[in-house]
Amino acid sequence: MSPVTFIVVGAGQRGNVYGDFCLRNPLAASVVAVCETNSKRKRNFVDKHSISQDNVFDDYKLIPAGLAQAAVVSTLDDLHVDMVVRLASLGYSILCEKPMATTLADCERMRKAVKDNNVLFACGHVLRYSPYTRALKKVLDAGEIGDIVNIAHIEPVGWYHFAHSFVRGNWRNEAQTSFSLMTKCCHDIDLLLHYMTPNKATRVSSFGGLYHFKKSQKPKAAGTATKCLECPLKDSCAYSATQLYIPNARRLNRGWPVSVVCEGAEVDAQTPKDLEDLVMDKLANGPYGNCVYEIEDNDVCDQQVVNVEFEGGKTATMTMIAFTEAVCQRSTRIHGTKGEIIGDMSKFTVFNFETREKRQVDPATFDLDKDGTSGHGGGDSGLMNAFVRALQTGDQSKVGCDVDDVFNSHALVFAAEEARRKGTVVSL
Ligand SMILES: NC(=O)c1ccc[n+]([C@@H]2O[C@H](COP(=O)([O-])OP(=O)(O)OC[C@H]3O[C@@H](n4cnc5c(N)ncnc54)[C@H](O)[C@@H]3O)[C@@H](O)[C@H]2O)c1
Incomplete structure (x- = not known):
């Protein structure tokens, strides 16, 4: 089988993560075209992937149909939607970095374009694809802890990481990108939905704000x-x-x-x-x-809590907090009728109420695709492996979710933010 082919639109940090996967797995995937506005990054990327000059662009509107099977859209957040809509209309399957878009209306526009053009779709919700998450989900689906009643999840962003990315950096200003629950924690809300499947979210409330960086x-x-x-x-x-x-x-x-x-x-x-x-x-x-206390256009929350009610009265809470030593080392407690799981995105324990036994699960012992060189605990490669399999087979289910699931996940994030702003409970 020949490698599946990609065009990368936005050859920055994330575009290189996906591109590097292709270099490490040349029999599975290959980058054959690029669109990038920064000339130095474009040149480096072209050299790295030996891309023919005919396939190099700096304006996505000039990309013709048929250069590759799929497009990786890894530009900054507000550019995703127009690019995906156009590329899907040309027949490219899409791997779009998270978030889909910065408004719910634009997420809907992207969903429609993907469905109208019947292309395969994946989103950069890479945490779903890490060996840890897949091992944990296997335990949940096997019913080991009975019915899931409640999840408590925390995303410790890290004090210096938050200052770098969300106070001084690209994601400091909501109008320029989006609110921090979207730019930082759409992953985490997505994980809650993933763990709770098939129960859907029904209501959400939220509190938080910009506490310190002012x-x-x-x-x-x-x-x-x-x-x-x-x-x-x-x-x-x-x-x-x-x-x-x-x-x-x-x-x-x-x-x-x-x-x-x-x-x-x-x-x-x-x-x-x-x-x-x-x-x-x-x-x-x-x-x-810049002094973190003097950045006038920094307006995103440095702390936020989200409470979600699911079908059947199940519940979940998520905390996003800047002020932590850990950097994105999420911790999760999942409470079921027959047991409890406590995890740290690396390993987790399963305690069984019937046997009183506790076992530690090391995802390395699970029969899952692993790639020690990939970021997000192996999630970056996990996503690419899943998307490549979908492209090889034409089967969306290999991605593990579809554009409706990704849209619903974003819709919950928008609803949580609406609840925080208005001080209300939002029904979904
Ligand atoms: N999945 C994850 O965990 C994760 C992690 C970090 C970032 N992200 C997301 O990935 C996306 C990219 O983030 P990044 O950190 O790689 O940013 P980046 O700035 O490193 O890369 C973006 C690239 O897009 C290029 N670009 C800008 N306008 C363009 C245009 N019109 N056409 C083509 N290229 C253009 C820029 O020159 C840059 O090289 C963002 O949406 C971000 O939110 C996801």
Whole structure:
């Protein structure tokens, strides 16, 4: 069987994650075309995948039909919908990064385009595809803990990760991207729905807000500084940009988050000194050196709780919180009528109320596709493996969900945010 073929639209951080999967699995998948507006990223991506110049674009509207079987749409959030609608109309199957879109109406537009054109569809809800989640879901589906009555789930974003991405970075402003429950936790809401399937969500409430990253919380000793480099607290503030980025530069760590500060997936600096000089320049002149208390267009929640009621009166809670040591190491407790599962996205325990026995499940012992080199606990490769199988067979069920499921998952996130804003309970 020849490899399935992809065009990658948006060859940034995520586009490279999916592209790298193809390089590691050349018999299964190949990138044959790219659309990218940044010339350096485009050149690097073209070289990496040996893409013919005829198949290189910087405007997705110029992409013709028939270059590849599927398109990976991995541009920033607000660009997804128009790209997917056009590419689906040309017959490309779609892997769209999460979120689908930044409004419910645009999610609906994407759903319609996928269905009207009868193309295969997958969403970058990569956590569903990790060996951990698939092992846990197997235990749930086998009925080991009886009926699931309640789930308590927490997403600890991490204090410096939140400051980097959601205070200084791409996802700090709702109008530019979306609210943080969508940009950070649509994964987590999706997991709740996944675990509760076939019970559907019926009602939702939510509370939260931007608690800390605002002027009123700025330490007095920081004075009038708006840049960390000018601040008297630059060596002690928990959110100091110098504390976060300079040690990475000195270790010549060109990966995340330094790669983001330097505005490129690839950073050319070859010595620690060169990288430090580059980062210092970016901190002095770019958004990643800004004082976290002085960023006027930062308006997304740094903490939020969501309560969901499911069919049959079952319940789930989700907490998103910036102020944690753990970085995205979610913890989940699933309470069933016959047992309880406690997991940390790596391993989980299953306690059986009948036998009083507890066992630890290490997903590595499950017969699942594994790829130790992939991010999100193997979820990135898990998603690509599933989508490639769907493309090979023409069978949407290999993805494990369809565009309606993905739409419903986003609809719950929008409903939760509506509930938070209005202070009401929203029925679904
Ligand atoms: N699934 C996950 O866990 C996960 C994790 C991080 C990000 N994301 C999502 O992935 C998407 C991409 O995020 P990223 O971190 O890779 O961003 P990025 O900025 O690294 O990559 C986006 C790329 O799109 C390019 N681009 C911009 N406009 C374009 C256009 N009109 N045509 C073609 N290319 C264009 C940019 O130059 C850039 O290279 C976002 O929607 C983000 O929310 C998902």
